[in-house]
Amino acid sequence: MSTPDHSPTGGGMSAAAGLAATTAEGCTITDLHKSYGDVEVLKGISLTVNPGEVVCVIGPSGSGKSTLLRCINLLETPNQGKITVAGYDATDPDVQIDDMRAQVGMVFQSFNLFPHMTALENCSIAQRRVLGKDKAESDATSLQNLENVGLEHLADRYPDQLSGGQQQRVAIARALAMNPSLMLFDEPTSALDPETVGDVLGVMRQLAEAGMTMVVVTHEMGFARDVADRVLFMDGGVLVEEGPAKDVIGNPQHERTQSFLARVLHPDGTPEG
Ligand SMILES: Nc1ncnc2c1ncn2[C@@H]1O[C@H](COP(=O)(O)OP(=O)(O)O)[C@@H](O)[C@H]1O
Numbered sequence: 542m543s544t545p546d547h548s549p550t551g552g553g554m555s556a557a558a559g560l561a562a563t564t565a566e567g568c569t570i571t572d573l574h575k576s577y578g579d580v581e582v583l584k585g586i587s588l589t590v591n592p593g594e595v596v597c598v599i600g601p602s603g604s605g606k607s608t609l610l611r612c613i614n615l616l617e618t619p620n621q622g623k624i625t626v627a628g629y630d631a632t633d634p635d636v637q638i639d640d641m642r643a644q645v646g647m648v649f650q651s652f653n654l655f656p657h658m659t660a661l662e663n664c665s666i667a668q669r670r671v672l673g674k675d676k677a678e679s680d681a682t683s684l685q686n687l688e689n690v691g692l693e694h695l696a697d698r699y700p701d702q703l704s705g706g707q708q709q710r711v712a713i714a715r716a717l718a719m720n721p722s723l724m725l726f727d728e729p730t731s732a733l734d735p736e737t738v739g740d741v742l743g744v745m746r747q748l749a750e751a752g753m754t755m756v757v758v759t760h761e762m763g764f765a766r767d768v769a770d771r772v773l774f775m776d777g778g779v780l781v782e783e784g785p786a787k788d789v790i791g792n793p794q795h796e797r798t799q800s801f802l803a804r805v806l807h808p809d810g811t812p813e814g
C-alpha cells in the first residue's frame with residue numbers, strides 16, 4: 542500500500558497530511574443477491590472489507606460492479622443477503638438510512654456536482670442538510686477538504702469552469718467533507734481527459750495512504766497494482782477471483798480473469814510477450 546508515489550501529481554499537492562481518515566468499521570457483505578426483474582445481476586456476493594483496507598474491483602462491463610457499490614449504500618435495494626457498513630446493518634428494514642449514508646462517501650464516474658453551486662457550496666450543502674452544521678463551520682470544513690485535494694484556490698468556481706479532473710477532485714472533497722468511514726469509487730477516472738487522470742489517482746492514492754477504507758471499481762490496472770491491498774475480479778454477477786494485486790493481476794488463476802486482463806492490458810490485440 543505504501544509504494545512510492547510516482548503518479549503525475551508527484552508531491553505537487555501536500556494533501557497527505559490533511560487527508561485524515563476516521564475508519565473504525567469496515568464493510569461486510571454476505572450472500573448478496575440483486576435482480577432487475579427476472580435478471581439476476583448479483584448472484585451471491587460475499588465480501589469483507591477490513592478497516593483501512595483498499596479493495597479494487599475489476600471486471601468487464603455489465604458484470605455487476607456498479608450494482609454492488611450501489612447496494613452497499615442502498616442506492617439499490619438488495620433482494621437477499623446481509624450488508625453491514627460502518628457499524629450499521631444496512632439490510633435491516635429499520636436502518637437509519639441517512640445516518641448510514643453519511644458514513645459512506647461515493648464518487649461516481651460522472652462527478653454529479655450540482656451545476657448551479659460553486660465548488661465550495663457543493664462541498665458544504667450536505668454538511669448543512671444532513672449533519673446540521675452552520676455555514677461557517679461547513680465552509681471551513683469544505684475549504685480544508687478542497688485544500689486537501691489541491692483546489693482551495695478554485696473554491697468559488699462553478700463546475701463548468703473546472704476541468705473534468707478538477708470536478709472529480711471537488712466530488713472527492715465533497716464526499717470527504719462528510720467525514721465518512723468508507724469511500725466507494727465507481728470508475729472515477731473513466732470519464733476524464735487522460736491528462737487529468739493522474740491528479741485524481743494521486744488524491745486517491747494519498748487517501749489510501751492516510752488509512753481510508755476504500756472500495757474502488759476501476760480499469761486503472763496500474764493504480765490497482767500499486768495501491769490495492771486486494772483485487773477482486775467480478776464476472777457475470779459473481780466474484781471469480783480475489784487476492785493480492787500481484788496475484789490477481791500478475792498471475793491470474795481463472796481463465797475468465799486471464800482473458801479479461803489480456804483485453805484490458807493489450808486492448809489493441811497485441812499478443813502477450
Ligand atoms: N436499474 C437497472 N435496471 C435494469 N437493469 C440494470 C439496472 N442497472 C443495471 N442493470 C443491468 O445489470 C447488469 C450489471 O450492471 P452494472 O452493475 O452497471 O455493471 P458494471 O458496473 O459491472 O458495468 C447489466 O446487465 C445492466 O444492464
Ligand SMILES: [Mg+2]
Pocket residue numbers: 606607608727
Ligand atoms: Mg459500472
